[in-house]
């Protein structure tokens with residue numbers, strides 16, 4: 533069981549979140565991301581995060597058209613986005629949390645998938661959005677990802693060599709505290725959520741959820757959103773933000789395109805856990821230990 537004695541974040545980590553809006557031109561979306569990744573990397577960061585569905589419009593009717601097969605050796609004709617991400621990570625020399633794009637499996641099912649690359653361009657892991665965004669708020673946001681997407685079935689924890697572990701979720705996954713808690717209990721120092729929240733729930737829940745996941749688990753939470761695009765595009769909330777383990781927002785964007793930066797500090801995790809020792813105060817004599825859930 534990791535603790536502050538056995539550092540969960542081994543050294544300070546400089547992070548950037550790229551907040552952009554995607555449009556219908558896939559090649560232009562990829563080119564935009566590449567430009568921003570190289571720009572952020574020039575600032576000396578080691579980890580870059582992209583938003584949800586950055587290679588396509590965020591639309592269930594369009595996902596299949598933009599979907600690509602995922603492999604550790606992507607073909608640039610068949611999978612131009614995955615191939616570009618792999619190359620970008622290498623070119624920039626950073627860990628790259630590749631937001632998400634629609635992924636097509638061999639059976640033709642489509643997933644909302646985040647691919648994670650090492651600074652050498654190796655595919656380290658992939659996360660398929662587990663909780664599909666199906667909501668219907670009268671007079672507000674209605675969306676049904678399940679019309680075209682299939683859900684993933686695993687919690688994704690990635691070892692960033694030399695730093696420690698992170699947990700990955702995609703947007704709506706943020707609402708399910710179990711995913712975050714299990715990743716944190718497995719030793720993640722940070723929870724990363726490529727996102728495209730919306731303007732109905734965003735004002736109420738986005739900041740609340742981001743800060744809560746950080747405080748619940750005494751880790752950093754990193755929420756990277758699409759920026760707000762004019763109608764008829766999906767109304768992304770924006771407001772990418774990084775919260776520290778005390779729930780302080782240490783970097784934040786507004787609605788428009790931006791790159792936000794923060795340094796994640798081992799001391800901040802250690803100090804919050806020493807000051808408020810919730811991990812040793814849990815009442816497993818009263819309720820079950822969800823953090824003991826086996827990861828397959």
Ligand SMILES: NC(=O)CCC(=O)C(=O)O
Nearest residue numbers: 665703704728729730733
């Ligand atoms: N892309 C998403 O999963 C959106 C989630 C969202 O907006 C919410 O309210 O939850």
